[in-house]
Amino acid sequence: xxxxxxxxxxxxxxxxxxxxxxxxxxxxxxxxxxxxxxxxxxxxxxxxxxxxxxxxxxxxxxxxxxxxxxxxxxxxxxxxxxxxxxxxxxxxxxxxxxxxxxxxxxxxxxxxxxxxxxxxxxxxxxxxxxxxxxxxxxxxxxxxxxxxxxxxxxxxxxxxxxxxxxxxxxxxxxxxxxxxxxxxxxxxxxxxxxxxxxxxxxxxxxxxxxxxxxxxxxxxxxxxxxxxx
Amino acid sequence: xxxxxxxxxxxxxxxxxxxxxxxxxxxxxxxxxxxxxxxxxxxxxxxxxxxxxxxxxxxxxxxxxxxxxxxxxxxxxxxxxxxxxxxxxxxxxxxxxxxxxxxxxxxxxxxxxxxxxxxxxxxxxxxxxxxxxxxxxxxxxxxxxxxxxxxxxxxxxxxxxxxxxxxxxxxxxxxxxxxxxxxxxxxxxxxxxxxxxxxxxxxxxxxxxxxxxxxxxxxxxxxxxxxxxxxxxxxxxxxxxxxxxxxxxxxxxxxxxxxxxxxxxxxxxxxxxxxxxxxxxxxxxxxxxxxxxxxxxxxxxxxxxxxxxxxxxxxxxxxxxxxxxxxxxxxxxxxxxxxxxxxxxxxxxxxxxxxxxxxxxxxxxxxxxxxxxxxxxxxxxxxxxxxxxxxxxxxxxxxxxxxxxxxxxxxxxxxxxxxxxxxxxxxxxxxxxxxxxxxxxxxxxxxxxxxxxxxxxxxxxxxxxxxxxxxxxxxxxxxxxxxxxxxxxxxxxxxxxxxxxxxxxxxxxxxxxxxxxxxxxxxxxxxxxxxxxxxxxxxxxxxxxxxxxxxxxxxxxxxxxxxxxxxxxxxxxxxxxxxxxxxxxxxxxxxxxxxxxxxxxxxxxxxxxxxxxxxxxxxxxxxxxxxxxxxxxxxxxxxxxxxxxxxxxxxxxxxxxxxxxxxxxxxxxxxxxxxxxxxxxxxxxxxxxxxxxxxxxxxxxxxxxxxxxxxxxxxxxxxxxxxxxxxxxxxxxx
Numbered sequence: 008x009x010x011x012x013x014x015x016x017x018x019x020x021x022x023x024x025x026x027x028x029x030x031x032x033x034x035x036x037x038x039x040x041x042x043x044x045x046x047x048x049x050x051x052x053x054x055x056x057x058x059x060x061x062x063x064x065x066x067x068x069x070x071x072x073x074x075x076x077x078x079x080x081x082x083x084x085x086x087x088x089x090x091x092x093x094x095x096x097x098x099x100x101x102x103x104x105x106x107x108x109x110x111x112x113x114x115x116x117x118x119x120x121x122x123x124x125x126x127x128x129x130x131x132x133x134x135x136x137x138x139x140x141x142x143x144x145x146x147x148x149x150x151x152x153x154x155x156x157x158x159x160x161x162x163x164x165x166x167x168x169x170x171x172x173x174x175x176x177x178x179x180x181x182x183x184x185x186x187x188x189x190x191x192x193x194x195x196x197x198x199x200x201x202x203x204x205x206x207x208x209x210x211x212x213x214x215x216x217x218x219x220x221x222x223x224x225x226x227x228x229x230x231x232x233x234x235x236x
Numbered sequence: 237x238x239x240x241x242x243x244x245x246x247x248x249x250x251x252x253x254x255x256x257x258x259x260x261x262x263x264x265x266x267x268x269x270x271x272x273x274x275x276x277x278x279x280x281x282x283x284x285x286x287x288x289x290x291x292x293x294x295x296x297x298x299x300x301x302x303x304x305x306x307x308x309x310x311x312x313x314x315x316x317x318x319x320x321x322x323x324x325x326x327x328x329x330x331x332x333x334x335x336x337x338x339x340x341x342x343x344x345x346x347x348x349x350x351x352x353x354x355x356x357x358x359x360x361x362x363x364x365x366x367x368x369x370x371x372x373x374x375x376x377x378x379x380x381x382x383x384x385x386x387x388x389x390x391x392x393x394x395x396x397x398x399x400x401x402x403x404x405x406x407x408x409x410x411x412x413x414x415x416x417x418x419x420x421x422x423x424x425x426x427x428x429x430x431x432x433x434x435x436x437x438x439x440x441x442x443x444x445x446x447x448x449x450x451x452x453x454x455x456x457x458x459x460x461x462x463x464x465x466x467x468x469x470x471x472x473x474x475x476x477x478x479x480x481x482x483x484x485x486x487x488x489x490x491x492x493x494x495x496x497x498x499x500x501x502x503x504x505x506x507x508x509x510x511x512x513x514x515x516x517x518x519x520x521x522x523x524x525x526x527x528x529x530x531x532x533x534x535x536x537x538x539x540x541x542x543x544x545x546x547x548x549x550x551x552x553x554x555x556x557x558x559x560x561x562x563x564x565x566x567x568x569x570x571x572x573x574x575x576x577x578x579x580x581x582x583x584x585x586x587x588x589x590x591x592x593x594x595x596x597x598x599x600x601x602x603x604x605x606x607x608x609x610x611x612x613x614x615x616x617x618x619x620x621x622x623x624x625x626x627x628x629x630x631x632x633x634x635x636x637x638x639x640x641x642x643x644x645x646x647x648x649x650x651x652x653x654x655x656x657x658x659x660x661x662x663x664x665x666x667x668x669x670x671x672x673x674x675x676x677x678x679x680x681x682x683x684x685x686x687x688x689x690x691x692x693x694x695x696x697x698x699x700x701x702x703x704x705x706x707x708x709x710x711x712x713x714x715x716x717x718x719x720x721x722x723x724x725x726x727x728x729x730x731x732x733x734x735x736x737x738x739x740x741x742x743x744x745x746x747x748x749x750x751x752x753x754x755x756x757x758x759x760x761x762x763x764x765x766x767x768x769x770x771x772x773x774x775x776x777x778x779x780x781x782x783x784x785x786x787x788x789x790x791x792x793x794x795x796x797x798x799x800x801x802x803x804x805x806x807x808x809x810x811x812x813x814x815x816x817x818x819x820x821x822x823x824x825x826x827x828x829x830x831x832x833x834x835x836x837x838x839x840x841x842x843x844x845x846x847x848x849x850x851x852x853x854x855x856x857x858x859x860x861x862x863x864x865x866x867x868x869x870x871x872x873x874x875x876x877x878x879x880x881x882x883x884x885x886x887x888x889x890x891x892x893x894x895x896x897x898x899x900x901x902x903x904x905x906x907x908x909x910x911x912x913x914x915x916x917x918x919x920x921x922x923x924x925x926x927x928x929x930x931x932x933x934x935x936x937x938x939x940x941x942x943x944x945x946x947x948x949x950x951x952x953x954x955x956x957x958x959x960x961x962x963x964x965x966x967x968x969x970x
Contacts, residue, residue: 016575148664
């Protein structure tokens with residue numbers, strides 16, 4: 008499997024994503040500069056975490072308009088899988104590849120800690136390494152992770168099985184107790200309508216090796232390798 | 237030379253406003269051989285400020301040990317450098333941003349973090365860990381909550397955006413900081429040992445290049461502000477605080493590291509305190525050359541900035557470099573790729589002078605060597621501070637309820653959980669954080685290897701106040717112990733010496749005492765000082781802070797699989813106490829938190845015992861014989877046990893009974909002690925006996941309570957509530 012990681016000015020989890028992907032695939036990862044117009048032919052595109060363009064306007068708002076995102080969008084329309092992590096999720100919503108928006112955390116504070124998540128749907132290339140209903144622990148680190156969409160959109164996402172991951176308690180309860188940032192219906196990650204694009208706030212690349220204190224994120228990369236190789 | 241005189245006449249009032257004494261001004265006149273103009277006076281003012289010249293502290297700083305086989309670069313550059321093997325080096329320094337953070341907490345703290353990161357990547361290192369040491373006023377003071385909130389958000393705002401994990405720190409609250417908080421920020425970076433960049437300019441005719449952000453009017457006179465006491469009108473100083481732009485600094489970091497991978501740079505210096513002035517003068521002085529700057533080419537935010545403003549601005553995210561002439565185009569391409577300003581603003585000359593031109597006219601002409609070397613150095617008079625009388629534990633009231641006393645301590649502002657703070661810092665970005673905040677020292681993996689760096693910041697100001705020399709020693713040994721407790725070999729330290737007004741004899745006495753203590757401990761432990769910062773005049777209306785010499789320590793872990801944390805890993809392990817307990821309660825947190833007493837001599841520091849006990853603990857951790865370890869400090873033995881139980885979510889039962897009175901045994905703050913959790917206590921006791929180290933088995937792990945002799949049972953759940961609750965409740969205004 009060949010993967011590419013998009014690098015915007017201000018991306019800062021690009022190297023972490025590269026390390027996790029190279030460890031899972033055994034292949035070198037293409038790092039693609041935001042100003043480039045050519046996307047290499049790859050099996051997976053990752054839009055990484057960080058503060059693209061400083062996020063001074065709104066998380067991901069500037070990056071959504073960079074030249075490379077036109078290419079990413081068109082590759083996604085052609086069926087190339089795209090994974091947006093944290094700031095990458097924000098970018099994907101800002102450029103319309105995923106519905107909804109990520110608002111300031113309800114606490115109005117940056118939150119960095121491991122959270123427990125429930126895998127809602129394992130019928131995708133991203134979540135095939137998990138069981139439906141499985142509770143996993145993966146860190147979040149964000150200021151704007153509070154997922155919001157109108158009720159019709161939320162109902163549609165749920166109806167179409169496009170809620171990939173929810174914040175949950177260790178027992179798998181998805182009430183307010185398990186919600187770190189105020190996200191609507193505890194949503195931590197969603198698919199596009201073909202489940203070939205996933206945006207999520209948690210950082211699977213920070214739970215991908217034993218020294219991270221947990222390896223629950225590794226199954227996402229391993230599942231992708233299995234599905235795309 | 238007409239522009240050199242074309243300014244208002246320099247009156248004694250103007251000299252005083254620039255923080256120069258009449259004697260210092262006379263030296264200026266002697267150096268110049270004429271009256272300086274305003275810009276020149278401003279340059280002397282910032283270069284000779286306490287902040288830039290260390291004029292009160294230099295005499296004493298020279299007494300500190302700065303050498304060792306591991307030291308590649310000691311104090312005097314942007315940061316210190318130590319060898320960590322495999323052709324790599326750790327580069328680190330700590331720096332204060334106290335005054336600005338009090339005036340504008342978010343930006344003050346943010347730019348403090350930005351400044352120290354620049355110091356580290358200027359040397360060619362990629363920053364891999366940020367730390368901090370914070371001191372706030374009493375929780376009851378009306379400003380404290382606002383300051384905590386702003387400082388924490390500012391530190392997070394800058395470090396998170398840069399993508400450098402903030403992994404460790406310390407926080408104290410005390411009324412002595414009501415008018416002067418302390419914000420000390422430390423950065424640790426990793427570089428190739430043969431690709432360290434220095435600041436000595438060379439090569440007559442070589443281009444002097446300015447990169448980074450444009451220069452604005454922010455921060456003019458920041459260095460002078462940091463060299464004076466506060467008074468009622470400090471609010472008016474808000475315009476001297478700089479505004480941070482972490483996104484630009486992230487670009488600057490990547491651009492600088494990309495350029496450093498080529499062979500274009502002769503010298504590089506970040507523009508921090510005193511901006512363009514300090515960076516150009518230091519580069520010229522270290523290289524023994526002159527420098528000529530053309531202000532018309534300096535990227536400016538506004539069109540009508542004067543030479544005075546351009547030379548003294550402390551706008552952030554700027555660097556000055558001397559390039560090889562053939563490297564200019566390569567460098568320009570890299571900075572243009574990162575969309576940063578790149579301007580050739582001058583040349584290296586053989587004049588030995590700092591010459592500044594504006595619109596074709598010379599507006600500054602100052603000989604560099606005397607500007608640096610004739611800077612004042614004071615041997616300020618001081619009072620020797622004797623240790624207060626020792627308070628014997630029988631003269632400290634015994635607590636009738638040990639469980640209640642523990643609960644009080646675990647929820648005390650100086651001991652309670654700092655989770656509310658460090659969850660606002662991205663402490664995992666770069667995916668190499670092996671030990672997260674909350675333990676004795678954080679550990680970051682050296683990327684792509686099985687080695688790690690352990691990092692910590694430490695100081696116990698109440699000990700320093702009681703007896704500066706003991707307090708100085710204690711700060712060093714606590715940092716050394718914290719590194720040891722995760723299995724690291726301590727390499728070197730950086731210090732941030734925060735004190736009041738050195739022109740007062742008792743304050744200078746605190747400074748001298750603490751430096752002597754730091755020197756003695758650093759020598760005995762072969763733990764040299766490789767960088768640092770001095771922050772004086774932390775006073776408001778004559779009320780000084782507690783003496784606060786913060787020590788930032790860095791240690792090397794050869795095998796990160798062998799590192800341990802403080803959390804009890806599970807049941808059926810033995811708990812072993814290493815080191816001797818006399819029940820020292822003078823100036824303890826027990827005395828302060830339960831009986832409002834801040835008196836008595838601090839615990840004595842036996843450097844030989846520290847070394848012996850620490851070396852044993854480290855070698856046992858490295859050999860895999862210890863599963864968890866915690867050094868004992870604030871709050872003593874029972875607080876240490878409770879912290880280990882909470883971190884591991886596992887209870888313990890103590891069956892060892894000491895001859896000491898309960899309160900002295902449980903809460904005494906005797907030094908050179910560690911708690912070790914092990915599956916093979918006999919082997920550990922045997923190793924201790926062989927090393928002539930005192931060690932006893934206290935009990936075993938297991939269950940969900942702390943069980944003490946005499947039937948005392950404390951639930952971990954209720955302790956956790958007390959420990960985790962105080963800070964978030966306080967910040968919520970509850």
